[in-house]
Amino acid sequence: MSDVVIATHGLQRRFGPTLAVADLSLSVRAGEIFGFLGPNGAGKTTSIKMLLALVEPSAGHGHVMGEPLGSREARARIGFLPEHFRFHDTLTGRELLRFHGRLFGLRGMPLDARVQTLLARVDLLDAADRPIRGYSKGMLQRAGLAQALVNDPALVFLDEPTSGLDPLGRLLVRDIVAELRARGTTVFMNSHLLSEVEATCDRVAFVKQGRVVREMALNGAQGAAYLEVELRLSPIGDTVLDGLRRFGTDVSLTDGGRVRMRVTGDAALPAIVRWLVDQQVSVFALESRPKSLEAWFVEVMGEDQRPG
């Protein structure tokens, strides 16, 4: 299998006159925890559905697990948790997992063992033999998560995995995603909960009006990727400000006489200090903090966005 698990080029989907997804061009690498962010109605769910061949693209093409979209070979190694997981509510949790396992071709003892492991993992052993009709929203969501993992997938799509979950449930999802990462499983996640995404994802893409408008790496494993830096310097002149622009973006002078800027990666910090010292500029303070995903979200989506 190649290193790229999902690759799409110009995927587009129209529903009548509505353009739900305008241009989905993405590349997700193996083992990545990939966050797919955007306001309501940005086309996130339709995008996932195109990748899973639940919705046929109107234009464009793509590959998942090295196979064309919708290939059964690829689907055998994919897990999916839909946004509002539902299933026949007369089945018990155990029956539900057994049934989904059978659709992956699992049978007999290996299936029973797998189901038992998953029930324990999502903390549903106690309720395993009760009909899911009586499950709480969180329990149902956890059953759905177990269902998405029944085939031990190499790629998992999670559409709003933490919606409807209490803090403990969210923690459980976060732990499971961390385990998947450790096993090298690729996770593609839609979420509104930016703090969740920040805690779990390696890389994110922002979608706006059916278009990927920005992709970026997050802190996580790769170290501080995007930093907001504040400097207390003397003297501050135009030459200094211009010089700093070589190291980062959005260089500005605050009312309090401090310099603010943004840099990519913390390797830029010692370089900035070295340059300032070379320029005979005194450095009194240098503070850096990762830019919050929420700040990114607002910036990328622009001020014109209203709640969807």
Place this chain on the structure above:
Amino acid sequence: MSAILTIVHLTLYEALRRKILAAGLIGGAAFLLVFGAAVFFANAELARNGNTFLERQGILMLLTLAGLYASNFLAVLLAVLLPVDALSGEIDSGVMQTLAVKPIRRADIVLGKWLGYLIIASAYLGLLFFGVLAVVGLVGGHVAVHPARGLGLMLLEVALLVTVTIAGGTRLGTVANGVLALGFYGLGFIGGWIEQIGALAGIRSAKSIGIAVSLLSPADALWRMAMFHLQPPIVRQMLGQTPFAVSSVPNALMVVWAAAFLVVTLAWGVRSFARRTL
């Protein structure tokens, strides 16, 4: 094939758990009980009144045909009501999304549901059919019906309605699909009456229109054919004009037509579902 069987299994299991099978069994048993009581008292009264064996046979035959008529009607309703939300309901609730991403063909889902509901509807029809014959046999002794052909035709009728309902469900919402499927049956039903009245009164245009309508909706034509073949020729002559007499009998071509209709409709449903947005 194994994916189809898994879906069949789920369909049957669902029907069992949703108490559909239980409701069907209880309803069928109640129907047979009422029917059995009617046959019992009718037969006893006929014997007391000193009717001949042949007269009793005639009346028992009419009661049997009435029982099978009701069985047919119940089976038709079940064949439409049972699968009416099989696909549309699961698409609406989102259940279908988790099924369709599994490494199975969408055709497996359609065929699995179709087969599952066909098994239930056929079993229900079989239960009522043999129940009616058994009740009449037990209460009144021998009744001269030819069950094999009749049952075969009725099974084809039920299969046709299950197929139309499943196929409709790949595109329509639950209620619209139910209206369409019952409308489909009703069309053939009224076509059948037009054809019968046309044949009786010798109005050739009415008969032709009726036949044409039966081609569009062959379900009821199969029932009329079944009714004709259930009655041995001597009984048909003896009974003369009864509500169960068939003055214009669909021929074997109608069976071929109905079977082809079923296959084409099922193929269309599979194709329609394969391309559908879920």
